[in-house]
Amino acid sequence: MSASATADIAATDAAMQGPTPGRDFYVRGEHHPENGTLLGFWLYLMSDCLVFAVLFACYGVLGRNYAAGPSGADxxxxxxxxxxxxxxxxxxxxYGFAMLEMQQNHKGTTLFWLFVTGCFGAAFLALELYEFWHLIHEGATPQRSAFLSSFFTLVGTHGLHVTFGCIWLVTLMVQVIKHGLIPANRRxxxxxxxxxxxxxxxxxxxxxxxxLMGSLA
Amino acid sequence: MSAAGASHEAHDAHGHDHHDPHDGTAYHGTMKHYLMGFVLSVILTGIPFWIIMGDVFRSQVTAAVVVMVFAVAQIFVHMVYFLHMNPRSEGGWNMLAAIFTIVIVVIALSGSMWVMSHLHHNMAPMPAGGHEMAPADTPVPVKPSHE
Known part of the structure; x- marks a missing residue:
């Protein structure tokens, strides 16, 4: 540790004397734009995971407070x-098939599989909206009980993510149609x-x- | 300092492939990989639905535990086969971030449920008939008269 500390001080001294040619100081990491994007996106996903963890914890705590209303099993x-x-x-x-076609550089089939993925996503959303509509129609609104509030928040947040995923998918299909499978679009x-x-x-x-666990009770 | 050193090594190790536009992303799946993941996740989804919908277990606790185990297994399958997680991707930083997230998620989930169930058990007003207000070994506070 002390050796590296002295190395640090030496480096700081060198930096304070101005950029020295031949000595790459803090430029090294920057020639990796693509890996940087994927790692950054992964970090975003992990933070999104924390959002869902909090909503799951909320549901876990409140999920049995029915306020004399309907339960999950009902x-x-x-x-x-x-x-x-x-x-x-x-x-x-x-979507996996679309990625494989993208690796093969087949623009048409990539678009086809993206379209199929979007259709499944839209079907998922339609069914979920139908379920929500049905629940609200039966009087099981988010205001009814803590269980229903946390249920709608958790499942609704996931549905919102899928919605944005679908919008993103359509945007990317337009991009691929217009510009092809250029490196930016692949990324x-x-x-x-x-x-x-x-x-x-x-x-x-x-x-x-x-x-599943809500239906047990 | 060792972390910085490791990242430099990772950059050096990757340094050769970012000139190739097709390969700079280090993201490779194969048809076999995807199909394998799909079949596994269909099985791992089907069994829990069958357990609950068919009332396979008499004990609800057993059913809940078994279903949870299947969920964890399926999450691993998705991470490996669809998200292509492995200890080497991005020089190990993907895995490190994922492990960190899992630790936080487990603490947040189990911690809140543990704390809140204790609170619920000790503080919730019981309806008439339920008298398990507090465990016998804790001092019982003066109860407000609700009887």
Missing amino acids: LFDLKLVAINTGFLLASSIT RLICLSMFWHFLDVVWIGVFTFVY
């Missing part, structure tokens, strides 16, 4: 949830793929913790 339609889970899983694999597609698969991971937590 409300949840597991068949609907199973279909929705299937949509999201299918969209994950079709964006990879970022979206991480986002999309991450949402699938969060959904695993949602269907297990909220729907």
